[in-house]
Amino acid sequence: MIKNFAHRGFSGKYPENTLLAFEKAVEAGADGIELDVQLTKDGEVVIIHDETIDRTTDGKGFVADYTYDELKKIDASYIYKNHYGFNKIPTLKEYFTLIKDTKIITNIELKTGINEYLGIEKKVFEIIQEFHMEDRVIVSSFNHYSILRMKALAPKIKCGFLSETWIIDAGKYTKFFGIECYHPHFAMLTKEIAREIKAQGIEINTWTVNTEEDMRDLISKGVDILIGNYPDITKKIISEAEGQK
Ligand code: G3P
Ligand code: MG
Secondary structure, three states, X not given: OOEEEEEOOOOOOOOOOOHHHHHHHHHOOOOXXXXXXXXXXXXXXXXXXXXXXXXXXXXXXXXXXXXXXXXXXXXXXXXXXXOOOOOOOOEHHHHHHHHOOOOOEEEEEEOOOOOOXXXXXXXXXXXXXXXXXXXXXXXXXXXXXXXXXXXXXXXOOEXXXXXXXXXXXXXXXXXXXXXXXXXXXXXXXXXHHXXXXXXXXXXXXXXXXXXXXXXXXXXXXXXXXXXXXXXHHHHHHHHHHHHOO
């Protein structure tokens, strides 16, 4: 069964990486939610895509230069010009509190590619344990060293290597390091590449898939999870494909 994950929540219609976008993803019938985490100055794990708050909020500067008390006063939905009222930058703990009584699986993307945020893996693992989410998370990152750190301290947590490039033998590479999933950009997933990854027993979780045509094409290539901005559309296309089997 192919799974439908909402990228940054239902970000096609609602302010990305906010509790509102996560709630709407659940309502739209998503099986899972992908979100991005960074660390504040005082070590709080917060959900925001960029290293700075400039693009998505009414503030300016680096996440790492703010304490969480300062950051929570900033509007993460300001791009929508008050259409959705005030929406704060959520913490990972607030997110888990929101979804803990659902069946939602969470893909936590560690944004450790630019700022390494040393120690973030341990903090994230502790929060996963606090909420008993060990069986309902996939931790991914473009920084594969960060994923190896997570795997070393939490061998039972499912992990994924993110990639936005043409890695040769991605399946072998992923398996060699004992990682369960490969998360390629969808445009870099040819039939041959998908076959090689599946032959190694690795899950393929691909992003950011927003058109019906791409969804159908990727389903035909045997992907496991479609991560996209429109979980309502993804749900419809997956149901159609499952119905044809
Ligand atoms: O995790 C998939 C995808 O979110 C990776 O890219 O930049 O949207 O975080 P980005
Ligand atoms: Mg992401």
